[in-house]
Amino acid sequence: MAIAAAAASSSSSLFPKYPCLSRNSPRLPQSLRFSSTIRAVTLQPAKSERNQTLELEGDLFSCPICYEPLIRKGPTGLTLGAIYRSGFKCRKCDKTYSSKDNYLDLTVISGLKDYTEVKPASTELFRSPFVSFLYERGWRQNFNRSGFPGPDEEFKMAQEYFKSAQGGLLVDVSCGSGLFSRKFAKSGTYSGVVALDFSENMLRQCYDFIKQDNTILTSNLALVRADVCRLPFASGFVDAVHAGAALHCWPSPSNAVAEISRILRSGGVFVGTTFLRYTSSTSLTGRVLRERILQNYNYLTEEEIEDLCTSCGLTNYTSKVQQSFIMFAAQKP
Numbered sequence: 001m002a003i004a005a006a007a008a009s010s011s012s013s014l015f016p017k018y019p020c021l022s023r024n025s026p027r028l029p030q031s032l033r034f035s036s037t038i039r040a041v042t043l044q045p046a047k048s049e050r051n052q053t054l055e056l057e058g059d060l061f062s063c064p065i066c067y068e069p070l071i072r073k074g075p076t077g078l079t080l081g082a083i084y085r086s087g088f089k090c091r092k093c094d095k096t097y098s099s100k101d102n103y104l105d106l107t108v109i110s111g112l113k114d115y116t117e118v119k120p121a122s123t124e125l126f127r128s129p130f131v132s133f134l135y136e137r138g139w140r141q142n143f144n145r146s147g148f149p150g151p152d153e154e155f156k157m158a159q160e161y162f163k164s165a166q167g168g169l170l171v172d173v174s175c176g177s178g179l180f181s182r183k184f185a186k187s188g189t190y191s192g193v194v195a196l197d198f199s200e201n202m203l204r205q206c207y208d209f210i211k212q213d214n215t216i217l218t219s220n221l222a223l224v225r226a227d228v229c230r231l232p233f234a235s236g237f238v239d240a241v242h243a244g245a246a247l248h249c250w251p252s253p254s255n256a257v258a259e260i261s262r263i264l265r266s267g268g269v270f271v272g273t274t275f276l277r278y279t280s281s282t283s284l285t286g287r288v289l290r291e292r293i294l295q296n297y298n299y300l301t302e303e304e305i306e307d308l309c310t311s312c313g314l315t316n317y318t319s320k321v322q323q324s325f326i327m328f329a330a331q332k333p
Contacts, residue, residue, distance in 0.1 A: 061097075062237075063090035064108050064230040070097065078192045078220040080210065103203040103223035106232035110225075122249045122298070123198065126176065132201035135177045136209070143245065146275055147323025154273060154327065155183045157320070158242060161271045161329040167191055168239025168268075173228050173260070174198075174246035178206030182213065184242070185221040192220040198227055229255040233263040243272040248299045254308060261312040264332035270314060271329045276321070277301050302326060 059069035060078065074086030083104050088097040097106055109117055118124065125131055131139065144150060149157070158180070162170070170190045172181040174197055181195035197203055203223050210216055210223075226232050228243075228250055241260045250256045260270050277299035300308070305328055306317050314330035 059234065061088060061104075061106060061224075061232050062234045063093055063095065064106055064226060064232045065093050065095065066090065067234060068092045069234060070232075078194075078222045079218055080207070080221065080223065081218075083222045101200070101204050102207045103200075103225050105225045107198070107225055107227055108230055119198070120251050123251060126197075126249065127199040127201055129201045132177060132199065132205045135202070135205070136179055140179065140245075143325075147321075147325035148245070148273070149322065149325070151179055151183070154244065155180060157327055158244075158271045159187070159189065161269055162189070162240050162242075164267060165190070165240035165269050168265075169194070169237070170240040170242065171196055171231070171233070171238050171263070172242045172244070173231070173256075174243055174249065175206065176202050176244075176246075178202075178209055178223075180242060180244045181206065181221065182209060182216055185216045185219045186213075190220075190240070192222070194222050194224055196224045196226050196228075196231075198225065200225060229259055231259045231263050235262050236265050238263045239265055239268050241268070241270045243270075243274075245273050245275070247272055247274040247305070250298060253298050253300065254312070257308050257312045257314075261314055261332060266332055268332045269329060270309070270331070271327065273325065273327045274305075275299055276324045276326050 060072070061070045062068060063070055068090055070088040070090055072086050072088055075082040077083075080102060084099045084102055086099070086104075088104070088106075089095070090097075095111070097104065097110055099105070105111075109115060119127075126135075140151070148154065166189050168190060169192045170184055171194045172178075172184060175181045175195040176197060176199075178195045181193055184190060185193045195203070195206055197206075203225055206223055210221065224232065228246075229252060241264060243260075247253050247256070257270075264270060302319060302321065305326065306319070309317050309328070309330040313332070315333045316331040317328065318330075319326055319328040
């Protein structure tokens with residue numbers, strides 16, 4: 001699929017706060033001086049207008065097995081309290097889903113008594129109570145050694161990409177302890193935010209942080225346990241998907257990105273960050289070393305991420321790189 005070419009005229013529309021964003025510009029903000037070329041393309045507005053007030057009643061969630069809309073019984077809305085007091089059922093599969101520990105479990109294995117499923121080590125690590133507790137207490141802060149600008153700057157950068165999704169529904173997949181989910185909810189930019197993760201302990205930790213902040217405790221922010229490869233939303237339902245430092249932990253990045261593409265509306269935007277396996281400036285020795293060290297994770301190259309997004313039907317791919325950090329964005333046509 002053709003990729004939109006980078007052009008100077010598109011830079012100002014994609015990065016309105018940084019009108020002089022170019023590789024050689026002396027006025028480029030220090031926080032956005034990256035080691036490799038920035039390819040900027042304009043993310044087009046959604047082809048069909050979206051009502052600024054999201055319908056948070058009725059068919060918000062879908063069955064992760066058949067993707068049919070779930071029947072909801074209980075209070076309406078997307079707040080933690082409303083979701084917790086609601087029951088959901090798939091009429092086609094005759095399967096029920098309910099909340100546990102303040103998050104709604106919409107995994108295929110929800111409610112199973114005898115069957116257990118173990119994910120790869122890269123996924124199971126983050127289901128640990130210890131890692132979940134440490135994530136925002138030192139773990140995430142170490143990412144700056146690999147070039148991550150820091151949560152505040154990453155949030156601002158993501159918001160620039162999400163301008164066309166304002167007023168819509170944002171899903172923060174692999175949200176972890178909700179570091180960015182809380183920022184998106186607090187911004188008031190979206191009519192609803194779904195913090196979604198496979199880790200039960202990460203979602204519990206997310207709730208602990210939320211209940212300490214009265215400004216978002218009653219906002220339209222829901223906690224949902226789900227598999228990124230079986231997202232519980234109807235096709236073309238979501239306006240924006242964010243995946244912060246997540247892609248390298250997914251058992252199958254291709255299946256996950258395909259699912260993200262499926263649930264995005266026409267004009268919807270996917271923004272992600274991850275660690276690169278290596279960059280164009282990495283020496284041959286460094287590449288071999290990183291290949292061995294990172295073999296248990298799905299660390300990709302810039303070219304592989306772009307190829308993955310476009311092969312899953314996403315267009316207008318663009319990325320920004322700093323050391324081993326990459327933020328990329330793509331749009332559903």
